[in-house]
Amino acid sequence: MRQGAVGYVEVVECRGRSVIEKHLTDSVRRNTEMLALHALADQPIPVPQLIQIRPDSLVMSLMPGERLDSLDAGAWLEGLRTSAGLLRQLHELRAPEGLPAAPDDAEIVRRYRNAGGPPLPLRIPPTDRLAFCHGDWTDANLLGLNGKITAVLDWEAAHLGDPIRDLSRAIWGASRKNPCVVDVLIHAYGADPDRVYAWLPIHAAELWLWFAEAGPEQYYRQLTKDLTNWPRY
Numbered sequence: 001m002r003q004g005a006v007g008y009v010e011v012v013e014c015r016g017r018s019v020i021e022k023h024l025t026d027s028v029r030r031n032t033e034m035l036a037l038h039a040l041a042d043q044p045i046p047v048p049q050l051i052q053i054r055p056d057s058l059v060m061s062l063m064p065g066e067r068l069d070s071l072d073a074g075a076w077l078e079g080l081r082t083s084a085g086l087l088r089q090l091h092e093l094r095a096p097e098g099l100p101a102a103p104d105d106a107e108i109v110r111r112y113r114n115a116g117g118p119p120l121p122l123r124i125p126p127t128d129r130l131a132f133c134h135g136d137w138t139d140a141n142l143l144g145l146n147g148k149i150t151a152v153l154d155w156e157a158a159h160l161g162d163p164i165r166d167l168s169r170a171i172w173g174a175s176r177k178n179p180c181v182v183d184v185l186i187h188a189y190g191a192d193p194d195r196v197y198a199w200l201p202i203h204a205a206e207l208w209l210w211f212a213e214a215g216p217e218q219y220y221r222q223l224t225k226d227l228t229n230w231p232r233y
Contacts (some may be wrong), residue, residue, distance in 0.1 A: 001073070005020065006024075006197055007023045007025065007026075007029075007086060007156075008023050008090045009021065009023070010023075010061050010112060011062065012059070012185070014051060014052065014059055015051075017062075018060060018062050018063050019051055019059055019060065019062055020048065020060050020061070020063075021054075021057050021058070021059050022057055022059075022060065023056060023057045024056065024057065024058070024156060025056055026156075029155065029156035029157070030056070030057075030058060030102070031062040032099070032100055032155065032157070032159075033058060033090050033155045033156040033158070034050065034053060034058060035097070035098055035099065035156075035158070036047075036097055036099075036100060036155035036158040037050045037060070037155060038050065038092075038096070039095075039096035039129075039186055040093075043089075043093060045086050045089060045090055045093075045152055046063070046125055046149065046151050046152060047151065047152055048061045048062075048063055048151065048153065048157070049061040051060045060138075061153035063143055063148075063150055063153070064143070064145055064151070065143030065144050065145035065150035065152075066143060066145065067139070067140055067142070067143060068080065068083075068139035068140075068142045068143070068144050069139040069140045071144065073080070073176065073178070075144065075147075076129045076139060076150045077148075077178070077180075077184065078147060079144040080138070080142075080147065080174055080181060080184065080185060081138065081140060081141050081184055081185070081188045082144075082147070082149050082188075083137070083149050083152075083170075083187070084167075084189040085184050085188060085190035086131035086149055086152065087137055087166065087167060087170065087189060087194075088163075088190065090131075090133075090134060091131040091132060091133070091163035092131075092133055093132050093165075093198060095128075095130070095131065095132035096131070096132070096161050099158060099159055099160045100134070100149065100158075100159045100160070101160060101161070101192040102130075102133070102159050102160065102162065102165065103135075103159070103161070104142070104159030105124045105202055106111075106124065108202060108205055108206050108209065109122045109124070109202070109205065111209055112205040112206075112209055115209065115212055117190065117208050117209070117212075117224075117227065118132075118208075118224060118227040118228045118230070119204060120127060120140045120201040120204060120205055120227060120230055121201050121229070121231075122202065122205060123198070123201075124200050124202065125162075125164070125195065125198040125199055126163075127161075127162040127163075128162075129145050129162075129163070130161060130162065131160070131161070131162070131163040131166070132156070132158070132160070132165040133158065133159050133160070133162075133163060133165070134152065134155065134158055134160040134166060135157030135158050135159050135161075135166065135169075136150075136154055136166075136169075137166065137169065137171075138170065138173045138174070139177075139207075141153045141154040142178050145187045147229075164191060164192075164196060164199060165199050165202075167189055167196060168195075168199035168203060169193055169194045169195075169199070169203045170185065171186070171196060171200070172199075172200050172204065172207070173203075173204040173207075175200075182196075203231070204227055204230070207223060207225065208220075208223055208227060211223055
């Protein structure tokens with residue numbers, strides 16, 4: 001069993017084979033993941049097959065590969081580079097009807113300032129277009145095998161939003177482990193660096209709020225120290 005921030009998953013037997021059962025008590029997140037998986041079933045982005053819908057869980061196929069965050073540094077970086085092309089493909093797909101709206105960035109900024117976070121250049125960048133966004137494109141939600149991405153997991157945060165916001169969130173998270181990944185992912189995706197950089201303070205504030213409210217304490221303290229020395233790029 002693997003615990004998650006908003007639920008948990010476990011390997012179970014269903015119809016004579018091993019599958020994944022993902023438990024989500026939040027019906028909105030469960031329905032969002034269901035909607036995204038249905039929309040991607042016939043697309044080139046590798047996602048689990050939805051097998052069964054239960055009242056508080058989704059049963060889906062067990063995908064091959066290892067989580068990118070479990071790989072060595074070279075395989076990790078190459079996996080992220082490869083994933084940038086998949087993320088761009090996602091953003092070019094037609095979004096399914098019923099996806100939630102993007103996170104409320106104005107509310108993130110307000111909460112961050114009220115909570116007394118370190119000073120950041122918090123300005124919400126303009127959005128050119130809306131796209132099908134994953135919402136949590138991280139190395140923990142990507143599986144890889146032999147240099148290929150074999151699965152993109154955890155679609156419960158999918159939404160209709162700014163594709164560069166989605167990319168920059170992935171970049172911000174990965175850059176906490178290795179700052180060089182910023183240029184790697186920008187180039188692999190084919191994004192305007194200035195537009196990506198403009199979003200990074202928003203994601204820094206969002207992560208700081210998460211640690212401030214939910215911990216762990218040591219991560220909160222380290223991130224507070226890091227943000228005090230902004231800019232990082």
